[in-house]
Amino acid sequence: MLKNFDENKISDEELMKMFCKTLDENIFKVLMERYYAIALSIVRKRIWNYLNAEDIVQDAFIKVVQKRDKFDLNLKFSNWFYKIINNISIDYLRKELRNNDKIKEITILYNNSNDINQDYLIEHLSVVKDDDKKILTLHYIDGFSFKEISEKTGISTEAIKKRAQRAIKKIKKGVM
Numbered sequence: 001m002l003k004n005f006d007e008n009k010i011s012d013e014e015l016m017k018m019f020c021k022t023l024d025e026n027i028f029k030v031l032m033e034r035y036y037a038i039a040l041s042i043v044r045k046r047i048w049n050y051l052n053a054e055d056i057v058q059d060a061f062i063k064v065v066q067k068r069d070k071f072d073l074n075l076k077f078s079n080w081f082y083k084i085i086n087n088i089s090i091d092y093l094r095k096e097l098r099n100n101d102k103i104k105e106i107t108i109l110y111n112n113s114n115d116i117n118q119d120y121l122i123e124h125l126s127v128v129k130d131d132d133k134k135i136l137t138l139h140y141i142d143g144f145s146f147k148e149i150s151e152k153t154g155i156s157t158e159a160i161k162k163r164a165q166r167a168i169k170k171i172k173k174g175v176m
Contacts, residue, residue, distance in 0.1 A: 028064075047093065
């Protein structure tokens with residue numbers, strides 16, 4: 001399709017209009033060639049990770065294809081494209097922040113000595129059953145051994161240990 005035109009003289013908006021009508025890969029390739037480097041530069045300044053920046057730029061071009069029917073042909077392509085890049089970058093950063101918060105919570109759960117962090121445990125006990133709360137509280141907060149808890153409750157030591165492990169897993173799963 002572009003063989004009849006000088007691609008350097010065609011505006012981005014005109015290319016997008018042609019692409020929307022024909023879905024010609026060569027037309028889209030021209031848009032990608034025009035915007036890839038600058039888009040990558042913009043994204044790298046925001047997220048500081050080259051591989052993820054490349055993924056975001058590629059996702060932006062995919063979004064252009066997917067949302068081509070939403071493009072207002074009266075507006076500048078560059079503004080629309082940069083808005084897509086901005087939104088994908090923000091989504092990426094939000095996801096990274098959520099992941100970092102989860103990693104911090106998991107790290108807080110355990111001290112270096114593999115003991116349970118008491119403050120964290122108290123804050124997250126709501127996700128476990130009352131009986132298991134009692135076991136966790138007696139062991140990790142009040143300092144009773146599993147054997148002592150077993151003697152107090154009449155439940156075998158192995159069962160107490162297993163219930164404590166499951167409750168801790170449930171707390172960790174709630175964090176994830």
